[in-house]
Amino acid sequence: MPGLIQQEAFEVLEAIDRFGTFAEAAAALHRVPSAISYVIRQLEADLGIEVFDRRRRKAVLTPAGRLLLEEGRRILTANRETRAAATRLARGWEPELRIAIDTLIPRGMLWPIVSICREELPFIQIHILEETLGGTWEALIEERADIAIGADDAPLHRDIEAIGSMTVEFVYCCSVNHPLAHRAGPITEDALKKFPAIVVSDSARAVTPRSIPRSLLDGQPRITVSHMATKIDAIRQGLGVGYCPRAWLVDGLAYGLETLDLETPRPPIDCNILLHRSRRGRTLDWFTQRLMQIDGVRKF
Incomplete structure (x- = not known):
């Protein structure tokens, strides 16, 4: 059973392809040309293929040799990256x-x-x-x-x-087309209860998720979503009302929304x-x- 291809063979292949001749590849690798030739002959013998077309004066890879070179380059790159990652980890840099x-x-x-x-x-x-x-x-x-x-x-x-x-500071929002949008004066809880609250669900898996959001009023219907961006979009579409972090309502995200003046606003957390x-x-x-x-x- 043939053994594994040694990294040295891939390095020699890469050098020959880069520099064009066995002699120049040997010089780049600080080896003698006969050592380079030996590595290639051994590789061909182990695999039972021709790596270079010897009918030409210049070192030209056969299709099988080209495949070996391309795969070898990936292996050499992976080896270099693995060694570098191990060194960085030893020096305290987590990957x-x-x-x-x-x-x-x-x-x-x-x-x-x-x-x-x-x-x-x-x-x-x-x-x-x-x-x-x-x-x-x-x-x-x-x-x-x-x-x-x-x-x-x-x-x-x-x-x-x-x-x-x-x-995190909060503002209570509704769509610009919502019935509450242009209501004057502080809005009471009784007025808010008439409309669904858009709430974000707890993403906890192992522990019991928080079932009732703090901002949900007693008796208020709700629509539950899994992300704040979805909540803001649902409010913009007029599906309900709810608190949004003030920091979210920038760079166009506030478009289509109206902030409401509440009788009892939610304090920052x-x-x-x-x-x-x-x-x-x-x-x-x-x-x-x-x-x-x-x-x-x-x-x-």
Whole structure:
């Protein structure tokens, strides 16, 4: 049974194709030409194929040789990337960053940091999980995320560390074509109860999801969706009313919406920024340092 193709054979193939002759490839690899010829002859013998067309003066690959070269380049690239990743990990750079962000927080706050990460740390794989309510901190506890942004009512846990917070302000919205849109004066709860509340469901999996949103009034019908962007769109379509984070209503997202003056408005809330202690490393530290520089983020 033929053995595995050695990396040396792929390196020799790549050098011959790049420099055009066995002699120049040997010089580039700091080898003698006879050593290069031996590697190719051994490769051909092991596979039972011709790698180069020897009817020509210049080194020309056969179709089988070209296939070997192309596959070999992929293998060499994968080997180099694996070695580099192992070195970075040994130096404290984790290969991936998993971010859980509550849908209360606009995703746009992450894009500048992600852009910088792609430039400075292109080897880092970034995963963004959009969660809601208990699902945000649950992703952290279950180690599906390394950091949670916007976690509300986070439980005490020995592996979880709070490193900062941010305040979320709310406005009560309806469609510009809704019956409440142009109503004068503060609107009472009795008036709001006549219309469905659009609410975002809890994305928690393992724990009991929060069944009744805090903003839902007694006896008020509701329409439940799974994301804040969907909630805003449903309100815009006139399907109901509800609280929206003020920070979401920028860059055109407020189009088609009317903010309402309530008799009892919802106060702002503080949302936590949490991380999993077991995931502390250079990658997570790099991210948190830049996260703490964003306006409105308070460092503990």
